[in-house]
Amino acid sequence: MQLSFECHSFLDNPKLCVMEISQLVKNGPKKIRRFQSLLIRKSDLSIRKMELKSTRLINSRQERQFDTGHLVFDPNRGLFTDSKNHKLHQMNNLGLEDIPNDYLLAISEFLEPKI
Numbered sequence: 001m002q003l004s005f006e007c008h009s010f011l012d013n014p015k016l017c018v019m020e021i022s023q024l025v026k027n028g029p030k031k032i033r034r035f036q037s038l039l040i041r042k043s044d045l046s047i048r049k050m051e052l053k054s055t056r057l058i059n060s061r062q063e064r065q066f067d068t069g070h071l072v073f074d075p076n077r078g079l080f081t082d083s084k085n086h087k088l089h090q091m092n093n094l095g096l097e098d099i100p101n102d103y104l105l106a107i108s109e110f111l112e113p114k115i
Contacts, residue, residue: 003104005111008035010099011071011078011091016041018050018071018080018091019099021107038107039068045106 009020017040024031037050050066057063064071069083078091 003108005107007096007099007104009073010094010096011073011080012094012098013089013091014042016080016089017103018078019103019107023111037064037066037071038110040103040106045102047106047110 005021005023007019007021009018011018018037019040020035020037022033022035025034037052039048039050040046048068050068053065053067055062055064061072061074067083070081072079073091073093076093078093080089080091081087082089
């Protein structure tokens with residue numbers, strides 16, 4: 001499958017996953033790489049953009065504050081706290097080769113321009 005984006009991280013649990021992706025987008029005569037994080041609900045493969053508010057790196061642990069919640073992760077695991085209900089989601093930081101094809105297809109459809 002030819003993708004219009006690159007995946008950079010994949011945090012997963014039984015109910016949801018968080019993925020960081022990037023796309024090349026035009027910026028005048030140049031193309032720039034635009035990064036974004038996506039929250040995917042596994043029950044229906046619905047996708048929501050996560051608007052980054054702040055980021056911090058401490059040793060090998062990254063912390064990111066989004067409009068949707070707070071994410072803390074290291075090379076092996078992560079914890080996402082939902083901002084709406086304050087529910088904690090333990091996550092595994094998996095390899096990019098572990099991303100299911102149906103997630104990639106859902107992201108491709110999500111990123112397609114809407115007419």
